[in-house]
Structure formats: C-alpha cells, structure tokens
Amino acid sequence: MSELLPPLLLVGCGKMGGAMFDGWLKEGPAPSFIVDRHRDSVPPPHQLVRSLDAVPASFRPGMIVLATKPQKVDAVLPALAPFAAHAPVLSVLAGRTVESLATALNACLPAGSGAPAIIRAMPNTPSAIGQGMTVCYAPPPATSADRRLCARLLSAVGEVAWIDHEDQMDMVTAISGSGPAYVFLLAELLEQVGINHGLPAPLARQIARQTVAGSGALMQASGLDAATLRQNVTSPGGTTQQALAVLMAPDAWPATLDAALAAAARRARELSGPQPVS
Numbered sequence: 001m002s003e004l005l006p007p008l009l010l011v012g013c014g015k016m017g018g019a020m021f022d023g024w025l026k027e028g029p030a031p032s033f034i035v036d037r038h039r040d041s042v043p044p045p046h047q048l049v050r051s052l053d054a055v056p057a058s059f060r061p062g063m064i065v066l067a068t069k070p071q072k073v074d075a076v077l078p079a080l081a082p083f084a085a086h087a088p089v090l091s092v093l094a095g096r097t098v099e100s101l102a103t104a105l106n107a108c109l110p111a112g113s114g115a116p117a118i119i120r121a122m123p124n125t126p127s128a129i130g131q132g133m134t135v136c137y138a139p140p141p142a143t144s145a146d147r148r149l150c151a152r153l154l155s156a157v158g159e160v161a162w163i164d165h166e167d168q169m170d171m172v173t174a175i176s177g178s179g180p181a182y183v184f185l186l187a188e189l190l191e192q193v194g195i196n197h198g199l200p201a202p203l204a205r206q207i208a209r210q211t212v213a214g215s216g217a218l219m220q221a222s223g224l225d226a227a228t229l230r231q232n233v234t235s236p237g238g239t240t241q242q243a244l245a246v247l248m249a250p251d252a253w254p255a256t257l258d259a260a261l262a263a264a265a266r267r268a269r270e271l272s273g274p275q276p277v278s
C-alpha cells in the first residue's frame, strides 16, 4: 500500500484547487486544511476554513499548495509566511515566476528564515477527471524530496512532466494550460459548420462532441503518435485528404496555431511578476 500523503495546506479551492483536492482525496491525505471562501464542505478529517487566519499556528503541512487567482496571491502571503517557513510551496498560479513569488514571500518571512522552497506547476482542467497534464519547475532550494512529493500530488490528477528552464513555462502554458480551450473550440466549430451546412443541431452536436472525445481516447489508448493516427484516417484521394489539404496549407492551421500559441505565450510572459490586487 502506498504511503499516506502528508497533511496539506491548500489555499484556493476553486476550479483548479478543487480538481486537485478531489484527486488527492482518492489517496487520502493526512488531515489537511483547505482555505476557500466559496467551497461548501470538505470530507472529514479535513477542515475547511474561510481564511488563513483560521488555520492553527501549530499546523505543520507537508506541502502548501497555492491555487488562488494570480492577482489574489499577494494578499495571502503575510498570513502564509509562518507556514512557508517550514514547508515547500507548490504554486499553480499562471504566469507567476518562482523568483517573483519567492521575493514576495521572503519579504513576509521572519528575519533569518531560509529562502522558501517554491515549485511552480502548470496544470490544466482535465485534472478534474484525473486526465490532467501538469508541467513543473522546481529550482533550489526545492529538494528532490520536495519534487517527489509534488510529483505524487500531481500524478493523482494526471500526467506530470518537468522542465529545467522556467522560460519554457510560457509555451507550456500556451499548449497544455490553455490547450483544452482550443480542443473545445474545435468541437464548437465542427458543430457550427455542420449546422451551417444543414445538419440538425442535435446531430451536429453529437457527432462533433463524440468525434473529439473518441479521437482523444483513441490517441490515449493506442499510444500511437498523432501523425500516424491522422494518416490512418487519410485514404489517398479520399475525403479526409481533401480537408487536410486545406487545413495543412502553410498559411492555414500551421500558421494560425503558431500565431495563437505565440500570443498565449506572450500573455503568460506579461502576467509574470506581482499583479495589481483586484
């Protein structure tokens, strides 16, 4: 039997924090504190509190997980600092660099405290069903034990990968963080084009949704690479080849996706650093 997860201090239990927490519940962490203003309840022995001030000062989390919106995090750092003096911090905040978070947290730590260990992670929403993709960056002073614990936590909600250069996180954000939205857009557009060309709306919706969902499941189940799966659908001179000739023209999807991902990565870079409190 695998070792129990240590006690966790989760700050922010909305869409992403909630998805991760639901995954951890399956592994049964030691009694943990969940800080969130909106969640209704958490199962015992865990405790839900509305503010960090309600977490007992004697609580010693094995890891602190920061999952507020990036612009809300600076407001929680003073109350978080006493716990961060003893535990690594796993941040899923989009665009917030380790250095920027460490500097802000350091300013709240008692004089003489060591530098806080911060691991930055970029998860995505399929984490809610255990099918997430999370990419992590853990520079020193995060230790290999911190990395192992982080990997255990995040593998409870999907696959985990690591990068050694934080600047790669912007493109990671553009691909896997924002990527589910592009796939959902594809389903929306397939449905809409079907309707525009005379299909009944319920049928257009059903075939668009199941095609996207079934294709993802086939890619996962087969282990084949995407190009092979695409070629398997493409008979020479057939219908698919006609459509792909349009989509794969250099100024079509290759150029559009390149521009879209570059725009997302640029925004991720812009979001780095402290955010104004909203």
Ligand SMILES: NC(=O)c1ccc[n+]([C@@H]2O[C@H](COP(=O)([O-])OP(=O)(O)OC[C@H]3O[C@@H](n4cnc5c(N)ncnc54)[C@H](OP(=O)(O)O)[C@@H]3O)[C@@H](O)[C@H]2O)c1
Pocket: 011, 012, 013, 014, 015, 016, 017, 018, 035, 036, 037, 038, 039, 050, 051, 052, 067, 068, 069, 070, 072, 075, 076, 092, 093, 094, 095, 122, 123, 124, 125, 177
């Ligand atoms: N959703 C995604 O697809 C995704 C993907 C990758 C990374 N992320 C990252 O995950 C983080 C969370 O995103 P989300 O979509 O899960 O946001 P969310 O649904 O708004 O969840 C954040 C929760 O934290 C609560 N909160 C914030 N400050 C608090 C405080 N001081 N005390 C108690 N509760 C507090 C919020 O309440 P209030 O609304 O009242 O502030 C909210 O319930 C973000 O940093 C985002 O960049 C999200």
